[in-house]
Amino acid sequence: MGRRFSRKKNAAPRKERDPNETYMELKKVNEQMEQYYKAQKIMSDEEWPVFWEHLKVTLPTTFRITGTRSHAVEIRDTVKNAFVPHLRDISVDGVIANPPRPLAWYPDELGWHYDVPRTSLKKSPEYAKFHQFLVAETEVGNISRQEAVSMIPPLLLDVKPQHWVMDMCAAPGSKTAQIIEMVHANEQYKVVPAGLILANDADYKRSHMLIHQTKRLQSPCLLVTNHDASMMPSLKLAPNNKGEVLPLEFDRVLADVPCSGDATLRKNPMVWLKWTHGGAMGLHHTQVNILQRGVQMLKVGGRIVYSTCSFNPMENEAVIAEMLNRANGTLELVDVSQELPALKRRPGLSDWKVFTKEGKIVDKLEDVPEDAKGKFYPSMWAPKNASELHLERCLRIYPHLQDTGGFFVAVLKKTAPFVVPNPNRAASKVEAAEATTESVESSETKDESNTENEETLATGDKHKLDTDAVKESEEPVKKARMSRAERYGAATGPKEEPFLFLDAKNADVELFSKFYGLDEDFPKDQFLVRSEGEKNKTIYFVSEAVKTILKSEEIHRLKVVNTGVRAFVRQDSNTPAECLFRLNSEGINLMRQFVSDNRVIPVHLKEVITLLQSPYPKISEFAEEMQPRLTALQTGCCIFEFDPEQEENKDQPNPRWEGQGLTGFVKGKLAFPVWKAQVSFNMLLTKQDRRSLAMRLGVDCVDSTHVIEGGAKGTAAKAAAIAAAAAVDSSADADSGADAMDAEDTEEATEEATEEETV
Numbered sequence: 001m002g003r004r005f006s007r008k009k010n011a012a013p014r015k016e017r018d019p020n021e022t023y024m025e026l027k028k029v030n031e032q033m034e035q036y037y038k039a040q041k042i043m044s045d046e047e048w049p050v051f052w053e054h055l056k057v058t059l060p061t062t063f064r065i066t067g068t069r070s071h072a073v074e075i076r077d078t079v080k081n082a083f084v085p086h087l088r089d090i091s092v093d094g095v096i097a098n099p100p101r102p103l104a105w106y107p108d109e110l111g112w113h114y115d116v117p118r119t120s121l122k123k124s125p126e127y128a129k130f131h132q133f134l135v136a137e138t139e140v141g142n143i144s145r146q147e148a149v150s151m152i153p154p155l156l157l158d159v160k161p162q163h164w165v166m167d168m169c170a171a172p173g174s175k176t177a178q179i180i181e182m183v184h185a186n187e188q189y190k191v192v193p194a195g196l197i198l199a200n201d202a203d204y205k206r207s208h209m210l211i212h213q214t215k216r217l218q219s220p221c222l223l224v225t226n227h228d229a230s231m232m233p234s235l236k237l238a239p240n241n242k243g244e245v246l247p248l249e250f251d252r253v254l255a256d257v258p259c260s261g262d263a264t265l266r267k268n269p270m271v272w273l274k275w276t277h278g279g280a281m282g283l284h285h286t287q288v289n290i291l292q293r294g295v296q297m298l299k300v301g302g303r304i305v306y307s308t309c310s311f312n313p314m315e316n317e318a319v320i321a322e323m324l325n326r327a328n329g330t331l332e333l334v335d336v337s338q339e340l341p342a343l344k345r346r347p348g349l350s351d352w353k354v355f356t357k358e359g360k361i362v363d364k365l366e367d368v369p370e371d372a373k374g375k376f377y378p379s380m381w382a383p384k385n386a387s388e389l390h391l392e393r394c395l396r397i398y399p400h401l402q403d404t405g406g407f408f409v410a411v412l413k414k415t416a417p418f419v420v421p422n423p424n425r426a427a428s429k430v431e432a433a434e435a436t437t438e439s440v441e442s443s444e445t446k447d448e449s450n451t452e453n454e455e456t457l458a459t460g461d462k463h464k465l466d467t468d469a470v471k472e473s474e475e476p477v478k479k480a481r482m483s484r485a486e487r488y489g490a491a492t493g494p495k496e497e498p499f500l501f502l503d504a505k506n507a508d509v510e511l512f513s514k515f516y517g518l519d520e521d522f523p524k525d526q527f528l529v530r531s532e533g534e535k536n537k538t539i540y541f542v543s544e545a546v547k548t549i550l551k552s553e554e555i556h557r558l559k560v561v562n563t564g565v566r567a568f569v570r571q572d573s574n575t576p577a578e579c580l581f582r583l584n585s586e587g588i589n590l591m592r593q594f595v596s597d598n599r600v601i602p603v604h605l606k607e608v609i610t611l612l613q614s615p616y617p618k619i620s621e622f623a624e625e626m627q628p629r630l631t632a633l634q635t636g637c638c639i640f641e642f643d644p645e646q647e648e649n650k651d652q653p654n655p656r657w658e659g660q661g662l663t664g665f666v667k668g669k670l671a672f673p674v675w676k677a678q679v680s681f682n683m684l685l686t687k688q689d690r691r692s693l694a695m696r697l698g699v700d701c702v703d704s705t706h707v708i709e710g711g712a713k714g715t716a717a718k719a720a721a722i723a724a725a726a727a728v729d730s731s732a733d734a735d736s737g738a739d740a741m742d743a744e745d746t747e748e749a750t751e752e753a754t755e756e757e758t759v
């Protein structure tokens with residue numbers, strides 16, 4: 001049995017990692033890489049030295065002020081007017097740091113960057129306060145830490161609130177979060193957007209990081225799946241309200257594919273050590289297949305964005321060129337030169353070199369040594385018609401252009417239905433071998449979905465494995481033996497509980513609908529549970545669009561790992577209460593819109609402080625004028641709503657941000673669930689949420705050991721899995737690319753969540 005390593009209970013706290021430590025010690029040279037990219041002529045000889053030197057400079061920290069909250073602009077102005085003036089001319093580690101500033105190309109000045117590394121923030125009291133502010137706002141979802149270049153693909157995806165969007169390789173989820181915000185951009189009171197976000201990742205653990213990262217956005221329009229994206233299953237949706245049965249297709253698709261990540265070396269200095277000629281070779285074919293599946297599932301007229309955090313043409317232009325040729329006129333590269341006009345970019349390449357692993361240039365497949373041929377595909381070379389494909393419309397983002405990481409982005413539009421090319425036009429020998437098993441596969445697929453149109457049928461019969469993992473000779477036998485889940489690319493994580501919709505007439509639904517006075521036109525048939533146990537424990541709410549997927553007769557094909565906002569949780573309470581279902585903080589902002597005012601208590605700061613500082617305050621501890629209402633309130637859960645605008649002293653400086661001149665309170669209303677027992681009250685927030693609320697209000701709080709939060713069984717285990725995944729991720733594996741920072745943030749947050757749920 002292998003040794004198990006565990007952290008000792010009384011071990012000293014883990015030392016905070018200092019990415020710069022390793023960074024500084026590393027020699028920032030890699031001659032192979034330098035030669036390789038010089039040979040690719042990715043830029044002019046004059047520009048090269050500036051580019052190369054810039055790769056060695058620490059990356060600024062960036063964050064986004066999220067668009068879903070109506071007060072995003074107020075948060076921006078707080079940063080701009082209250083913090084920035086105090087952050088001018090501040091010396092950190094002996095260097096005068098540039099104050100935070102907006103990213104020139106990010107719309108409405110909602111994307112920001114600053115130079116002081118995270119690990120040095122505490123060295124300056126001004127920056128420490130700024131950091132505290134960022135942390136508090138991040139916890140409530142008003143700010144999202146994300147690398148600048150990683151914000152570009154969703155912006156170019158041009159998502160509207162009614163769009164159905166698929167994010168094919170979504171973990172850890174920073175781009176998914178951005179897309180969710182776009183779907184919710186209109187934020188109309190009592191309106192659940194018609195749009196949908198299907199966020200997928202092949203890695204089960206990472207799919208849970210994604211769930212964690214997006215949870216704070218409280219979107220009922222999100223569905224998280226766990227498939228190999230090149231094998232996303234076709235699906236017929238449940239009939240819509242016109243009785244039509246439509247295939248699962250998307251208006252927008254993001255293919256932010258796994259890549260070698262060599263454009264992240266400002267943040268992942270290990271790239272300097274690890275880069276080799278072979279790094280991108282095994283990825284090209286997977287990338288083509290993921291992109292092709294995305295194109296297949298895209299509606300005609302829809303947009304697909306392909307992106308990598310790699311400079312390598314084999315992972316970039318070669319993939320796009322192959323896709324355009326396969327699409328044979330049904331796909332076009334969009335000229336986005338007028339979109340994000342302030343974003344500095346360089347055009348895509350129309351010619352590039354292919355190297356062997358040993359670093360020799362090979363002009364064509366025939367020239368590759370026989371024993372290495374299996375690793376190469378004809379599509380790795382620039383096609384003869386490259387100059388006709390408008391590859392210059394691709395975007396190459398280089399670090400020296402605007403002090404960012406590197407990125408590659410291509411925006412494609414589907415102009416007509418796309419049929420997978422004849423297997424004879426297969427991209428490789430391996431793919432051709434796969435085609436020999438087609439009769440086994442396609443006959444089964446046709447049985448399952450014989451009404452599918454030509455395009456989806458073609459899709460069904462081309463489920464491919466990552467060819468690197470497949471031995472050619474074994475392939476036909478293996479594929480014929482594969483389980484259905486494997487053929488559809490479902491990853492091998494634990495079996496998921498089904499999603500079971502509750503009837504609008506279900507006794508529990510009727511009970512909480514009546515108790516909370518849910519609006520008459522609230523869609524009560526969009527609640528679901530995840531187990532067929534005797535008692536419904538946690539009740540989730542999903543949008544209508546999500547429901548049409550979950551109610552599909554073919555839902556067994558899709559491995560859904562998470563969906564829905566936790567709206568109600570059955571409270572195990574000894575207190576007699578008419579309704580034991582309590583509202584959950586996770587869904588409070590959504591549900592508040594539909595709950596009758598009878599269960600909503602407007603409160604002042606005083607009451608919030610009472611709840612934060614005393615675990616079970618009695619009615620007598622609240623303001624006298626509130627006591628009759630609190631006494632009359634039926635026992636059970638209610639919402640306390642705090643509106644800072646109603647405070648008399650709202651313009652007084654907040655002691656926490658003193659010096660920054662910030663006025664008293666956070667902007668916008670705050671709603672949180674509170675349980676009323678016979679004579680006392682209890683705030684139903686996790687320790688973390690209590691702390692973050694206290695921090696935002698500039699007050700202290702007491703950590704109650706009786707914090708109640710809706711942790712479904714097994715959630716702690718899942719959170720532990722997330723933490724483990726984040727830990728793996730933060731060691732800068734290649735495909736985490738530009739999002740490693742986000743993973744680190746997730747790790748921190750998850751450790752908190754785990755701690756919480758085990759209380």
Ligand SMILES: C[S@@+](CC[C@H](N)C(=O)[O-])C[C@H]1O[C@@H](n2cnc3c(N)ncnc32)[C@H](O)[C@@H]1O
Pocket residue numbers: 150168169170171172173174175176200201202203206227228229230256257258259286290735736737738739742
């Ligand atoms: C560059 S990262 C994506 C970053 C993510 N879009 C974000 O913004 O946070 C690539 C992701 O692809 C996933 N992945 C790798 N191979 C995959 C496949 N065949 N299908 C789907 N996802 C895959 C990895 O687990 C990884 O999470």
